[in-house]
Each structure stands twice: as C-alpha cells, then as structure tokens.
Amino acid sequence: MSATAAGTLSERTSTALITRRGLLLTALLVPPLLWFGVVYVGSLLSLLANSFFGLDDFTGQVVREMSLNNFREILTPTYLDVAFRTTLMAAAVTIACTVIGFPVAYYMARHARGPQKAILYIAVMLPLWSSYLVRLYAWKLLLAKEGAVVWMLKALHLEWLLEALLATPVIGGNSLSFSPLGTFIVFVYMWLPFMILPIQAAIERIPGAMLEASSDLGASPAQTFGNIVLPLAMPGIAAGSIFTFSLTLGDYIIPQVIGNSSQYIGQVVYRQQGVAGNLPFAAAFSLVPILVIAIYLWLAKRKGAFDAI
Amino acid sequence: MPSKMTASAPAASPWLKLATLSGVLFLHVPLALIVLYAFSSEDKSYVFPPPGLTTEWFAVALERQDVWEAITLSAQVALVATAIAIVLGTLAAGGLARTKFFGREAISLLLILPIALPGVVSGIALRSAFHTMEIPFSFWTIVIGHATFCVVVVYNNAVARLRRISPSLLEASMDLGANAFQTFRYVLLPQLGSALLAGGLLAFALSFDEVIVTTFTAGQQTTLPIWMLQELIRPRQRPVTNVVAVFIIALTFVPIVAAYWLTRSDEDSHHR
Numbered sequence: 001m002s003a004t005a006a007g008t009l010s011e012r013t014s015t016a017l018i019t020r021r022g023l024l025l026t027a028l029l030v031p032p033l034l035w036f037g038v039v040y041v042g043s044l045l046s047l048l049a050n051s052f053f054g055l056d057d058f059t060g061q062v063v064r065e066m067s068l069n070n071f072r073e074i075l076t077p078t079y080l081d082v083a084f085r086t087t088l089m090a091a092a093v094t095i096a097c098t099v100i101g102f103p104v105a106y107y108m109a110r111h112a113r114g115p116q117k118a119i120l121y122i123a124v125m126l127p128l129w130s131s132y133l134v135r136l137y138a139w140k141l142l143l144a145k146e147g148a149v150v151w152m153l154k155a156l157h158l159e160w161l162l163e164a165l166l167a168t169p170v171i172g173g174n175s176l177s178f179s180p181l182g183t184f185i186v187f188v189y190m191w192l193p194f195m196i197l198p199i200q201a202a203i204e205r206i207p208g209a210m211l212e213a214s215s216d217l218g219a220s221p222a223q224t225f226g227n228i229v230l231p232l233a234m235p236g237i238a239a240g241s242i243f244t245f246s247l248t249l250g251d252y253i254i255p256q257v258i259g260n261s262s263q264y265i266g267q268v269v270y271r272q273q274g275v276a277g278n279l280p281f282a283a284a285f286s287l288v289p290i291l292v293i294a295i296y297l298w299l300a301k302r303k304g305a306f307d308a309i
Numbered sequence: 310m311p312s313k314m315t316a317s318a319p320a321a322s323p324w325l326k327l328a329t330l331s332g333v334l335f336l337h338v339p340l341a342l343i344v345l346y347a348f349s350s351e352d353k354s355y356v357f358p359p360p361g362l363t364t365e366w367f368a369v370a371l372e373r374q375d376v377w378e379a380i381t382l383s384a385q386v387a388l389v390a391t392a393i394a395i396v397l398g399t400l401a402a403g404g405l406a407r408t409k410f411f412g413r414e415a416i417s418l419l420l421i422l423p424i425a426l427p428g429v430v431s432g433i434a435l436r437s438a439f440h441t442m443e444i445p446f447s448f449w450t451i452v453i454g455h456a457t458f459c460v461v462v463v464y465n466n467a468v469a470r471l472r473r474i475s476p477s478l479l480e481a482s483m484d485l486g487a488n489a490f491q492t493f494r495y496v497l498l499p500q501l502g503s504a505l506l507a508g509g510l511l512a513f514a515l516s517f518d519e520v521i522v523t524t525f526t527a528g529q530q531t532t533l534p535i536w537m538l539q540e541l542i543r544p545r546q547r548p549v550t551n552v553v554a555v556f557i558i559a560l561t562f563v564p565i566v567a568a569y570w571l572t573r574s575d576e577d578s579h580h581r
Binding site: 010011013014015017018025028029031032033035036039040041042043044046047049050062100101103104106107108110111120123124126127129130131132133134135136137138139140141142146147148151189192193196246247249250251252253256257265266269270273279282283286289290293 | 320321325326328329332333335336337339340342343346356357358396397398400401403404405408410416419420422423425426427428429430431433434435436437438440441453456457460483488489490491514518520521524525534537538540541542550554557558561562565566
C-alpha cells in the first residue's frame with residue numbers, strides 16, 4: 001500500500017501541496033504571475049519610462065533623461081489634430097454600429113427562436129472568427145473603382161450620390177478606398193459584431209412580462225421601446241461601445257490601407273517608432289489613447305456598462 | 310383575449326426583419342466575394358462581376374516560395390506560443406478557479422489586460438521593453454508577445470471547465486490512495502483535456518491571425534499576416550493574395566469551430 005509519512009520525494013511533495021493550501025496556490029500562480037509581471041507589466045513600465053526620454057539630436061539614440069518634451073510636443077496643433085480626428089472617427093463608428101446593430105440584436109433577442117436563433121448567433125460571430133486582414137482585404141477589393149460597390153451603385157443609378165459624397169471636403173477623396181468615408185465604412189464593418197452581441201445579451205435580460213405589462217398599461221409600441229427597452233438596453237450599448245471605441249482608437253492598419261493621407265493615432269505611433277526611430281515620442285503619444293479610453297471607461301461605468309459584460 | 314401561454318416569439322414587423330437581414334448580409338457578403346474572387350480569371354481581380362472562373366491561381370499560389378515561408382513561420386510561432394499559453398493558462402486557472410484571496414480580481418484583470426488594451430499599446434510597450442533591454446527582434450520576441458495574450462484564452466476555457474468539475478472527484482481519488490501528482494495525471498487532466506484542447510485551438514487561431522502586436526515585435530521575420538499586410542499595401546499578384554485569403558479563412562475557421570464544439574456543454578453551466 002502507500003508509504004508512510006517518510007515516503008519518497010514525490011509523495012512528500014504531494015502531501016505538502018495538499019495539506020498546505022498556500023503552498024499549492026503559490027506553486028500554481030508563480031509561473032504565470034512571473035511571466036506577466038516581467039513581460040507585460042515590465043513592458044508597460046518601460047513604455048511609461050520611455051515616454052519621458054528623448055532622442056539625442058546627433059546620434060539619434062535614446063537619451064535616458066527625464067523630461068516633458070514629448071508631452072509638450074503632443075500638445076501642438078499637429079498632434080492634437082490627430083488625436084481629435086481619431087476620437088471623432090471612433091465616436092462616429094460607435095454611433096453607426098449602434099444604429100445598424102441594434103435592430104439585429106433586438107430581433108435576435110426578442111423574435112428569433114430555436115434554430116433560427118442559433119443560426120443568427122453563428123452568422124454574427126462568424127466574421128469575428130475570420131481573419132481581420134482578410135476582411136480588410138475584402139473591403140479593399142470591394143471599394144476599388146472597378147469594384148463591387150461602385151458596380152452596384154451604377155446598377156442602381158446612384159453614381160451621382162457617390163460622386164457627391166466623394167466631393168465633400170472632409171470625408172471625401174479620390175475613390176472610396178482612399179477616403180475617410182471608406183475608412184469609416186470598414187471600421188463599422190469590422191466592429192459591428194462586437195456591438196451586436198452585448199446589446200443582444202442586454203435585451204435578452206429584459207423580462208417579457210415587463211413589456212407585456214407596459215402595453216397592458218396602455219403604452220404604444222414606440223413608448224414601450226423608448227421608456228422600457230432603450231434604457232434597459234443601454235448597458236449593452238455602453239459595453240459594445242467600449243469595444244468599438246477602443247478598437248478604433250488604436251487601429252493603424254485600416255486608415256493606412258483604406259484612407260487618404262490624414263493621420264490617425266495608431267499610425268503616428270507606428271511611424272514614430274518605426275521609420276522615424278523616435279521610440280520615446282511614440283511611447284508618449286501612445287499614452288493618449290490610453291487616457292481617452294480611461295475617460296471613456298469611466299463614463300461607461302457610470303452608465304452601468306460593466307454589469308452587462 | 311388569447312393568452313400567450315407558450316413562449317412563442319411575437320411577430321416581428323417586416324421593417325425589423327429587413328433591417329436584421331441587411332445587417333447580416335452586410336457582415337457576410339464581403340467574405341463571400343473574396344471566395345468568389347479567388348476563382349476569378351481576371352488578373353486585376355477586383356473587377357466585378359468577374360469575367361470568368363478558374364482554379365489556376367491555386368496552383369500558382371502553391372508555387373510561391375514566400376507564401377510557404379510565411380505560413381511555416383506563422384505555424385511555428387503559433388505552436389510555441391500556444392504551448393506556453395496552455396501551461397501558464399492552466400496554472401493560473403488552477404490557482405484562481407475556486408479560491409478566494411485578496412488580489413484575485415486584480416490577477417484576473419492582469420491576465421485580460423493584453424487583450425483589453427489596444428494592440429498598438431501592447432505592441433509598443435513590448436517593443437520599448439525589448440529595445441531598452443537591447444534584445445534583438447527575432448522569432449522568440451514574436452512568440453513572447455503572442456504567448457502573453459493567448460494565456461487569457463486558455464485561462465477562460467480552463468476556469469469554465471474547472472468550475473464544472475466536482476471537487477469530490479479529487480477527494481475521492483486521494484481517499485483511494487493517490488498522491489497529488491497521480492490525482493492530477495489520472496483524474497484531473499482527463500477531465501480538463503477537451504477544455505485545454507479547445508483553449509489551445511483558440512490560442513492557435515488567435516496567434517495565427519495576429520498582426521498588430523506582431524508588427525511591433527518582429528524583426529525581419531514575415532508571418533502570414535505580415536505577408537498579407539504587405540500585399541495590402543504593395544500588391545504583387547492579387548489573385549495569389551485572394552487564394553491565400555481563402556486559405557486563411559479556412560485555417561482559422563476550423564480551429565474555432567472545433568473549440569466551440571468541444572466546450573459547448575461548458576457554456577450552459579457557466580453562471581454569471
């Protein structure tokens with residue numbers, strides 16, 4: 001049978017692990033915590049540190065002296081412009097995703113049943129599972145001048161609409177695939193599932209009896225929607241908006257592939273640390289989206305978004 | 310007045326149905342078109358409708374050396390990163406699944422952070438750390454970045470499964486004389502097995518597809534997403550890119566569906 005208390009090494013270790021809970025816990029948690037502490041937290045600290053450093057003018061090497069130069073430079077019009085433009089795009093994308101996604105979420109939560117519900121759920125999740133770059137590539141082809149979107153607009157005799165949109169100063173451009181309008185469309189496409197799923201979860205939590213009671217008390221469907229459904233779905237909208245907002249703020253690939261030369265936060269960070277070799281400035285500038293997201297998260301928390309996740 | 314005794318769905322207005330259908334189509338038509346374009350005989354490839362259909366581009370793509378190198382590198386990175394993530398994620402799950410101690414929530418948050426923060430921030434944080442420590446960018450820097458955000462994927466699956474496993478199974482095993490290691494190997498691991506496999510598959514798909522953090526942590530290496538990104542900016546042979554795109558769709562779709570199927574019973578018992 002099993003050995004006595006003075007058994008083999010493995011048996012003694014095993015006994016120690018079982019009888020001393022703390023030991024087991026430590027043994028389990030030390031490797032992942034060590035990894036995350038060193039690799040991830042260490043990286044973030046290094047990012048913070050680098051944001052205070054600067055570049056030597058002659059050698060182009062990083063000078064490890066603390067200064068606020070980077071932050072002073074961020075507060076200049078060029079970079080404030082970039083931050084503002086990115087935040088505006090993030091807000092516009094969030095609104096568009098909410099408008100397009102809400103009906104889908106509502107239908108999925110209130111009207112779909114059984115196999116139809118499962119199919120819809122998979123249909124919304126499926127694009128998320130496909131590669132981000134493939135989906136972006138699909139849109140690059142779609143938005144090209146001889147591509148499918150232009151073809152469809154021509155078939156519907158709506159080319160004048162396209163030309164009018166492309167001629168508009170801020171959002172237009174040479175073609176759909178080289179304009180902020182195109183960037184906007186692709187952003188909405190990419191993050192739409194992230195918005196639909198939390199809203200659907202929130203609406204599902206609304207008891208059907210509440211809606212029936214509302215109509216029993218004489219409310220029209222529009223009133224029920226405005227007074228009951230919308231406020232209760234708001235945490236879901238807030239949760240989805242966290243995704244759309246934060247993902248748009250940090251993205252540098254979509255504006256580069258489907259945009260004109262106007263810069264977004266992610267692009268500035270990427271270029272500064274790459275081609276320009278100015279890692280400290282890139283580090284400082286990357287604190288901007290963190291700050292914007294932190295503010296947004298605080299606002300979202302007040303709206304109850306975290307109850308919906 | 311008819312009473313609704315059964316939980317049948319109320320009828321939806323036709324506008325709602327139309328809006329839903331449009332939304333779903335919006336999500337899927339671009340992908341369907343890419344698959345169509347992979348068969349297009351037109352060289353410029355984005356011409357719609359495609360003038361003809363052919364499978365010649367598949368043969369051309371198979372002969373491209375750079376495509377194979379990119380696929381190989383991506384697969385290697387994904388395998389190593391997944392292995393590390395499985396080990397770390399399972400350990401973390403074991404520590405956090407059923408315990409309560411001070412700082413537990415903070416550790417959960419720490420594990421989620423790499424995915425929660427924008428990729429740019431994680432990417433540049435890692436890059437600045439490697440730069441400061443003067444570590445050259447290589448295969449291993451890519452792996453370190455990928456492993457870090459793959460951990461949470463394995464962790465989620467492992468925790469969901471651990472919460473379903475009854476602790477009395479482990480106690481019974483030890484009552485019958487097994488020590489901790491034997492219990493782990495013969496009782497716990499088989500129960501965890503499919504959840505770890507599912508987590509590993511998801512981690513593999515995540516790593517295979519990752520581009521944002523990879524562009525910050527790679528040196529001269531070209532993973533498949535980086536190859537794809539280069540093609541997006543400076544296209545060489547669009548039809549080949551289409552074929553590779555279809556290949557990527559298949560390759561990332563399969564692990565995720567498999568992972569979903571492996572853990573579908575865990576979803577039902579996951580109480581919030």
